[in-house]
Amino acid sequence: MLTCAIIDDDEINRLTLEHYIELSPNLQLEVSLADGIAGLAYFREGHKVDVLFLDIEMPHLSGLDLLRVLTDPPEVIITTGRQDFAVDAFELRVTDYLVKPFEFGRFTQAVERVQSRRATSPAPAAADGPANTDLFVKVNSRMVRINFDDVLYVEALSDYVNIVTAKQKHIVYTTLKALEARLSTFPNFIRVHRSYLLNTQHIESIEDNTANLRGGHFVPIGKSYQDGFYKGLQRI
Incomplete structure (x- = not known):
């Protein structure tokens, strides 16, 4: 989930961006502001976001x-x-x-x-203590916390993915490529396959290029992924 801010003096453009963010399950809007001065005050107050959607031509303080x-x-x-501000x-480093x-x-x-x-x-740099392996995903209208150590595999379903744990499945509106990143x-x-991401912690055995996972789950290992997969296994 990426947190977002909008700074744009064009009300129609702000509303458009707000709508696009609402349509995106991996984005969360934190603030939408109408000028650069308000944006500067927002960040100087210590607020932080992951992504800033920023207009250039604004009164008092340009983007x-x-x-x-x-x-x-x-x-x-x-x-x-305007296209002519691209070089600047x-x-x-936008x-x-x-x-x-x-x-x-x-x-x-x-x-x-x-x-x-x-x-x-x-x-x-990692802090002392265990790493945080939790992520929030948007399932329908809810934000659900998932510990990805518990995830067996992720399967692509067109514009959705199926995140499978030993106890349940979550259908999430995102692509496998985006989740892989x-x-x-x-x-x-x-x-391990054009349609599968696999958590290697849960492999019990591998037979006929199929990974057998805990709980009786099976994931195919695609031909073009086999060399890299087998080379990465710790084996005797």
């Missing part, structure tokens, strides 16, 4: 000037009606640059780019 004064900005997706924006009006598909691509960048960023910090999860 680019706001970025220049923030000491620790989040991932930034520019939303503007990317010099400030994640993506959306030119208004943009469709939901293009919005989703920008969010996926944020997820990809976060997945490949160096992980912070989100689980990149969970070393026990590996892609």
Whole structure:
């Protein structure tokens, strides 16, 4: 779940972004503001978000000037009606640059780019104590906490995934590719098939390129994934 902020003086664009965020099960809107001054105050009060959707041309303080004064900005997706600020924006290391009006598909691509960048960023140093393996997923209208150590496997179902534990299943509106990126910090999860992510902790045996899991579950190991899978096994 990525927390989001919107800073844009265009009310219609703010409403559009709010609607797109509401449609995205992996996004949570924290604040929607109408000018850069309010945005600067919000961040200086100590608030933090994962993604900032930021307009450039705003009165009093432009989006680019706001970025220049923030000491620790989040991932930034520019939303503007002008194409000629792109060079300046990317010099400030924004994640993506959306030119208004943009469709939901293009919005989703920008969010996926944020997820990809976060997945490949160096992980912070681990604190003392056990690692947190819980994630919240959106199931229908509820946010459900899942301990991914308990997950046996994840199966792709078109635009959804089926997250399977020994006790229950959760149908979640996301793609397998997006969830794989989100689980990149969970070393026990590996892609073993175009339609399956597998938690190797729960493998009891492997026979005929099929992983037999605890509780009588079976996951196929796709031909193109077999070399990498078997090389990664600790075996005698």
